[in-house]
Structure formats: C-alpha cells, structure tokens
Amino acid sequence: MPVSDQSRSGVAQQLPDLIIPGLTVPDPSLGSDPQYVLPKQDTGQTLVGGIGIPWLRDLDFGTQWVNRVADLDWPDHVIVEDMSYAAHRVLHRLQEVRPSKVVLVGCMPRREDPPGTIRRYELDLTPPDDDEVQDRLSEAAMGIIDLDHTLAVVRYYGEFPADTVVIEIEPEDDSFGLGFSDAVEATVDEVLALVRSEI
Numbered sequence: 001m002p003v004s005d006q007s008r009s010g011v012a013q014q015l016p017d018l019i020i021p022g023l024t025v026p027d028p029s030l031g032s033d034p035q036y037v038l039p040k041q042d043t044g045q046t047l048v049g050g051i052g053i054p055w056l057r058d059l060d061f062g063t064q065w066v067n068r069v070a071d072l073d074w075p076d077h078v079i080v081e082d083m084s085y086a087a088h089r090v091l092h093r094l095q096e097v098r099p100s101k102v103v104l105v106g107c108m109p110r111r112e113d114p115p116g117t118i119r120r121y122e123l124d125l126t127p128p129d130d131d132e133v134q135d136r137l138s139e140a141a142m143g144i145i146d147l148d149h150t151l152a153v154v155r156y157y158g159e160f161p162a163d164t165v166v167i168e169i170e171p172e173d174d175s176f177g178l179g180f181s182d183a184v185e186a187t188v189d190e191v192l193a194l195v196r197s198e199i
Contacts (some may be wrong), residue, residue: 010013026080037099042161046075046199047099049083049090051106051147058115058171058184060084061107069099069192086140087153094159102161103198105191106147107171107184115172120194123164127156168196 045084063084070080079097081091083104094102113119128136133156136149145167147168169191172181179185 004057024189038095041098042100043098044077045097045099045102046078046103047072047094047097048078048080048103048105048195048199050081051090051104051145051150052082052084053146054084055176055178057173057175057177058169058180059109059146059174060178061169061171061184062093062105064180065105065188065191068188071194072192075199079163083150084145086143086145086158087136087149088140089158090150091154091157094154101198102163103158103165103167103195104147104150105167105195107169108147109171109174110168112172114183115170115181116187118187118190118194119170120165120167123151123155123160123166125155125158125160125164126161127158128152166199167191 001136008164048066050064050066052060052063052065054060054063063082066080066082074080079099083093095174110119132152135173137151140149140153141178147166151166169184169187
C-alpha cells in the first residue's frame with residue numbers, strides 16, 4: 001500500500017511503500033489501518049547479531065566479526081547484522097524482526113578467564129530490576145554501547161525469544177585502535193563454527 005503525500009498544490013502524490021524487514025508503513029490516511037505493522041508472532045528467522053564498542057580493539061569484536069562473515073553463505077532464514085547501537089534500538093529491531101532464535105556475538109571483559117576464552121551460554125531471560133534498567137537506558141541514551149547494556153534492556157522488556165544464545169570472548173586489549181590482539185584474532189573461525197552450529 002503506497003504512502004501518499006499532499007504536495008503544496010494539493011494534489012496527492014503516490015510515493016513507494018517504505019518497507020523494512022518486518023516493518024511496513026502504510027498510508028495513514030487509508031481507513032483505520034495501524035501506521036506500523038509489526039509481526040505478532042515469531043517469524044521463524046534466526047538473528048545473528050554482533051555487538052562491539054567501536055575503535056576499542058578487542059571490544060569491537062562483534063562489529064568486526066560481522067563485517068568478516070556477513071557475505072558468507074547463510075541459510076535463507078538467517079539474518080546476520082551489526083547490532084552495535086543503543087540498547088533500546090536493538091529492542092526495537094527485535095520487535096521488527098520477531099526472530100525465533102537470537103545469537104549474539106561480542107567481547108566482554110569478565111576477568112575470570114584468560115584472554116581469547118570463548119564462552120557460550122543460553123541467556124537467562126529473568127529481567128533485571130527497575131533501577132538497573134533505568135541506569136542502562138540513561139547510559140545508552142548518552143551513547144554507551146555494549147553487550148551487557150543490550151542484554152539488560154531487552155530482557156527487561158521481554159523481547160528476546162526463549163532460544164537466545166550469547167557467544168562472548170574474553171578480551172586482551174581494550175585500547176584505542178583497530179584490529180584484535182593475537183588471542184582474540186585466533187577465535188574468529190571458531191566463533192564462526194559455533195554460530196553455524198546454532199543455526
């Protein structure tokens with residue numbers, strides 16, 4: 001259904017549909033159709049999302065890993081996407097796609113394992129408390145992007161599917177710059193194999 005617009009002359013102009021995967025914006029002047037049409041149930045898709053902190057070497061793993069693998073052959077039901085943006089935008093993206101499964105890839109310093117350690121876990125969907133989410137949303141609005149902020153905000157609003165997996169790597173170098181430390185670089189192919197085993 002096309003979006004229409006009134007020109008200054010008062011003649012209706014037909015514009016093409018605005019279609020984003022999972023989101024259509026129909027002409028708001030036509031009947032009582034909702035302006036935004038979102039899937040009401042999961043779409044059977046698997047969303048593989050990389051989350052990184054730009055310009056901070058190992059901490060930018062999610063973004064750079066997606067850049068390396070996005071053009072590989074993936075099944076039709078798989079979306080591979082850089083999700084290195086504010087946590088509330090990731091929440092909205094999940095509402096647009098309504099995936100059946102989510103696999104998130106990133107590098108987070110837990111200080112419990114040697115650098116280059118790969119951790120794979122099924123996400124506990126228990127929502128965090130109100131105060132934590134308020135803090136996370138405030139920081140996200142100021143530009144903080146990382147895996148933990150995303151996990152907290154999206155869990156709070158219940159938008160992760162039951163089948164959500166996190167694959168994270170212990171970083172070695174979080175200094176300003178491009179490229180990974182040797183320990184993290186050595187994990188790229190293993191992370192790819194892990195992600196493929198999830199889909």
